[in-house]
Amino acid sequence: MATLADIGVAAAINILSALIFLLLFAILRIQPFNDRVYFPKWYLKGVRSSPVNSGAFVSKIMNLDFRSYVRFLNWMPAALKMPEPELIDHAGLDSAVYLRIYLIGLKIFVPIALLSWSILVPVNWTSDGLQLAKLRNVTSSNIDKLSISNVERGSDRFWAHLVMAYAFTFWTCYVLMKEYEKIAAMRLSFLQSEKRRADQFTVLVRNVPPDSDESISENVQHFFLVNHPDHYLTHQVVYNANELAKLVEDKKKMQNWLDYYHLKYSRNKEQRPRLGFLGLWGKKVDAMDHYTAEIEKLSEQIMEERKRIKKDDKSVMPAAFVSFKTRWGAAVCAQTQQTKNPTEWLTEWAPEAREMYWPNLAMPYVSLTVRRFVMHIAFFFLTFFFIIPIAFVQSLASIEGIQKSAPFLSPIVEKKFMKSLIQGFLPGIVLKLFLIFLPTILMIMSKFEGFISISSLERRAAFRYYIFNLVNVFLGSIITGSAFEQLDSFLKQSANDIPRTVGVAIPIKATFFITYIMVDGWAGVAGEIFRLKPLVIFHLKNFFFVKTEKDREEAMDPGQIDFYATEPRIQLYFLLGLVYAPVTPVLLPFIIFFFGFAYLVFRHQIINVYDQKYESAAAFWPDVHGRIISALIISQILLLGLMSTKGKVQSTPFLLVLAILTFGFHRFCKGRYESAFVINPLQEAMIKDTLERAKEPNLNLKGFLQNAYIHPVFKDEEDEDEEGLIEDSDDEDCVVVPTTRQRSRRTTVASSNASRGSSQSPPFNQLDTGKGKPEP
Numbered sequence: 001m002a003t004l005a006d007i008g009v010a011a012a013i014n015i016l017s018a019l020i021f022l023l024l025f026a027i028l029r030i031q032p033f034n035d036r037v038y039f040p041k042w043y044l045k046g047v048r049s050s051p052v053n054s055g056a057f058v059s060k061i062m063n064l065d066f067r068s069y070v071r072f073l074n075w076m077p078a079a080l081k082m083p084e085p086e087l088i089d090h091a092g093l094d095s096a097v098y099l100r101i102y103l104i105g106l107k108i109f110v111p112i113a114l115l116s117w118s119i120l121v122p123v124n125w126t127s128d129g130l131q132l133a134k135l136r137n138v139t140s141s142n143i144d145k146l147s148i149s150n151v152e153r154g155s156d157r158f159w160a161h162l163v164m165a166y167a168f169t170f171w172t173c174y175v176l177m178k179e180y181e182k183i184a185a186m187r188l189s190f191l192q193s194e195k196r197r198a199d200q201f202t203v204l205v206r207n208v209p210p211d212s213d214e215s216i217s218e219n220v221q222h223f224f225l226v227n228h229p230d231h232y233l234t235h236q237v238v239y240n241a242n243e244l245a246k247l248v249e250d251k252k253k254m255q256n257w258l259d260y261y262h263l264k265y266s267r268n269k270e271q272r273p274r275l276g277f278l279g280l281w282g283k284k285v286d287a288m289d290h291y292t293a294e295i296e297k298l299s300e301q302i303m304e305e306r307k308r309i310k311k312d313d314k315s316v317m318p319a320a321f322v323s324f325k326t327r328w329g330a331a332v333c334a335q336t337q338q339t340k341n342p343t344e345w346l347t348e349w350a351p352e353a354r355e356m357y358w359p360n361l362a363m364p365y366v367s368l369t370v371r372r373f374v375m376h377i378a379f380f381f382l383t384f385f386f387i388i389p390i391a392f393v394q395s396l397a398s399i400e401g402i403q404k405s406a407p408f409l410s411p412i413v414e415k416k417f418m419k420s421l422i423q424g425f426l427p428g429i430v431l432k433l434f435l436i437f438l439p440t441i442l443m444i445m446s447k448f449e450g451f452i453s454i455s456s457l458e459r460r461a462a463f464r465y466y467i468f469n470l471v472n473v474f475l476g477s478i479i480t481g482s483a484f485e486q487l488d489s490f491l492k493q494s495a496n497d498i499p500r501t502v503g504v505a506i507p508i509k510a511t512f513f514i515t516y517i518m519v520d521g522w523a524g525v526a527g528e529i530f531r532l533k534p535l536v537i538f539h540l541k542n543f544f545f546v547k548t549e550k551d552r553e554e555a556m557d558p559g560q561i562d563f564y565a566t567e568p569r570i571q572l573y574f575l576l577g578l579v580y581a582p583v584t585p586v587l588l589p590f591i592i593f594f595f596g597f598a599y600l601v602f603r604h605q606i607i608n609v610y611d612q613k614y615e616s617a618a619a620f621w622p623d624v625h626g627r628i629i630s631a632l633i634i635s636q637i638l639l640l641g642l643m644s645t646k647g648k649v650q651s652t653p654f655l656l657v658l659a660i661l662t663f664g665f666h667r668f669c670k671g672r673y674e675s676a677f678v679i680n681p682l683q684e685a686m687i688k689d690t691l692e693r694a695k696e697p698n699l700n701l702k703g704f705l706q707n708a709y710i711h712p713v714f715k716d717e718e719d720e721d722e723e724g725l726i727e728d729s730d731d732e733d734c735v736v737v738p739t740t741r742q743r744s745r746r747t748t749v750a751s752s753n754a755s756r757g758s759s760q761s762p763p764f765n766q767l768d769t770g771k772g773k774p775e776p
Helices: 004-028 032-038 040-044 057-061 066-070 075-081 084-091 093-125 129-136 142-146 158-193 216-227 242-267 287-311 327-334 358-362 365-396 399-405 407-413 416-424 426-434 438-449 454-485 487-492 495-508 510-530 532-544 549-555 563-580 585-608 621-645 649-673 682-695 701-705 740-756 764-769
Strands: 202-206 232-239 274-277 281-286 316-324 346-349
Touching (some): 032 040, 032 532, 084 093, 093 563, 093 585, 158 621, 158 649, 158 682, 216 316, 232 358, 316 358, 454 510, 621 649
Antiparallel strands (some): 202 346, 232 316
16 A cells, blocks of 8 residues: 555656657757748648758757756746637637647646645644554554545544535535536637538438439439428439458558658669568569559559449449538538438438547448447446456556565665555556557447547547546556455455455555546656657658658658546546545545646647648537536535444435535536537528528538538549549539439429319429429
8 A cells, every 4th residue: 555655756757757748849840951840730731841951951950049957947838828719710619629628627627725734634634543543453654644534434624525525526516517607608609610511511321221223322303402402402322332442552651661662762863762571681682663563553443443333323322412502401401300201311420520530430330230339348348357357467566566466576675765666656657558459449349339520430439438447447446456455354354344354455555546536647647748759750751762752751750649548537537536625635636637738748749740630610529527526416425424433323324415516516517508509590501501601602502511511532633533423413504304203203292283173383303403492
């Protein structure tokens, strides 16, 4: 069990690691040859030029201005200078709202820390519960004197913790409500002021029913001309181009190797590069000739695959991107049921074109339910079986575990410094290493489920990562920790005393979470700004592959906010802070430092480094709000269980009422604000349409939308047959030939109209002409 000395050693190691990362970053960022690594966003925006293009040779590599070394910390105030409206214009609303999550952590936990340290810490410190517990052989450390463990069983002092639980809950809910209101207003304002984008006019239609007389494209066109005659503009059917995408990707890889060998040959023209196993033995061939032949072969396969897709009806999926003349028309279609059969003609807002995950569009819609059920089962086993290796490794990352598994190391681990290092630092770093590949695994699972946008993939992976952290990192660490540390006590006590011992042991685990916060939240965040991996990769690419400025720009790796990996980590800190605020307030300063430090680092990265691949207008915020509320309710339930083991059963009704009030607050916020994140108000859409018509009355919207949702593999400039994949059948000058089914309808409708003496032309005439007016 970690003591104050162990915590001090862990803090020293992590603070030293963070300072080293920050110092290296501060020096490397001002070197000219690293400019594209630490400021790639400004290069992508075209407002920064490379300092290595001018000046003396030495000045191209090293910064010779010694005054810049004196001001090496000026990145900190610079990261805070940009106001939020300018930040939104610069990086998008997603980035700005992501930063607000860290600010919410500060808003919640700074007042809570002040209250808990001024009220609860004195209450805990002046109690004698641990002195009495020593008589029952319950292990503890001096840091536990600051926690609820030090309060005697049945003491009236527990009412202070109950009152503080109410105060913490009300304050947290107040902050969340204000933030929900603010962010909802920011989202609506952002959408209203946003530039024209194809997804504002486009709806994704899935489960298009088959028709023996019409192709998918004709079926889609006729359906929307009939049911949305005044607003339908154009459409693009969805193709299964996954095999073609693989071929295109292989061609790009071969082209990269060809460029590399051309560059190598240009540097040494005395010998043409040759290929063999590791370049040493085996049959050797001319490298450039080899890759040229491979590229030509792949180009032929790509052309054949494109022709096959155009001719094969099976390559056309029962789905299409349908674009409308107005945002209002798209909003009506996306947010309503199209037919009486709720399983056909399913409509949803089309994701932004750049965030489409195209491979999943080729999945049959009927298979998605099965895929998601399979992934639910897989995630269940992943979550509950992963706790076994975590518990095993955590047991080894302790004095007792090392002495048991490697007795010959006992003389070393018994030394004071090594003991502090093992108990204060090793468990946190081991857990961090165990979780390093988890986000990638969860993202793969989300892709298997069939989500079609990157934002939905990330939100699903983030949800599962949060559940995993809750079960394994939080509950798993508490349960396994309590079981291992108190095993001897359990064996020597009667069954009636075990619940009391568990109640005392839960807050004792706070020392482990303190070490984990320092490893992950301090040194880990400092490592984020250092950017070691992008730094190494950029210079390797720059040396081996770069020939032109375009190549150098492609070698940059600005990265982006990996929401699915970073947001669940933030939520773990919210959970720890809310759970331990009334139990062990000593944890709060470590969490507050994380939120402040991470806000500074990620603000700098968002301004100078990250280049977001898509913009969802903060669509993830309801998930963030819901997880903070769930953490609040979990903290109340755990406090209820803890208080009951401490002889304060009468506090149970008060904590149950508090949990019910918290859930009621969540329902209120969901009903009041969530619609702004899932529904596009028709009033807002109409306002924007009206303003656009007034400003640009001659806008060619069809030209803007027609090619927006073509699969990227068909946008190759070398593809001469690209236009064959664009649906032009709805052009105003194009006449659609009616199918057999349409002729049958025409006869039926015409005879019906004649019998009623109707003078109006039937809707099929609109289909024949592709226009909104009936034929004369």
